[in-house]
Amino acid sequence: MSDATDLQLESEPVAAAEIAGDRIDVLRAFASDLAERGEELGLIGPLELPRLWTRHLLNSAVLAPLVQTGGRVADIGTGGGMPGLVLAIVRPDARFILIEPMERRCAWLTEQIERLELDNAEVRRGRAEEFHDAFEVDQVTARAVTALRKLIPITAPLVRDGGEMLFLKGQSVETEIDAAAKVLRKHRVTDVRVEELGIGQLEETTRVFRAKLGKS
Secondary structure, eight states, rough: OOOGOOOOOOOOTTHHHHHHHGGHOOOOOOOHHHHTTTTTSSSSTTOOGGGGIIIIIIITTTTGGGGGGEEEEEEEEEEOOOOOHHHHHHHTSSSEEEEEHHHHHHHHHHHHHHHHHHHSEEESSOGGGGGGTTTEEEEEEEEEEHHHHHHHHHHGGGGGEEEEEEEEEEEHHHHHHHHHHHHHHTTTTTEEEEEEOOOTOOOOEEEEEEESSSSS
């Protein structure tokens, strides 16, 4: 019987080069380091190597077409780099603020930014609510952080009026939207919809909660 130490890194899916385009080599370099040290640093679980590309990297990268050209994006709870660092790799034409409260994860993100020579990303250590008066962004992203009814209040103050929320969610996203109805109204979140990304590219598509803040 095999254990986690016997697991092999998932082979790069054919869709990876299509999704990452001319940034695929940079994404490969990140994938290699994450596979080698991610479990040791507590960035990924011990069973994640066989699905690292499909479940984590490409699940994040398919969000790239929704990022505004020249936009300023805040990623909440970036952790091991998903989706914020992956998006910074694939979309060098936008700027990313990676917000992460854990010191060791911030150290990892900073190291990767330097190693991959990304000049469009910066790390801010702390929780989202600590930066409510520090800056405004065009878009805010998050993956596996918390339910919408809790996520909206901590992210809405970061987004400019007319800006956008892009949250990677699971199959229960519609239920989360219903449970967050009052919070959505309170924070003037409009044009709420769920989009499915990666159709025809990934076996397991990515669901995205997409909405505008304030004026549409």
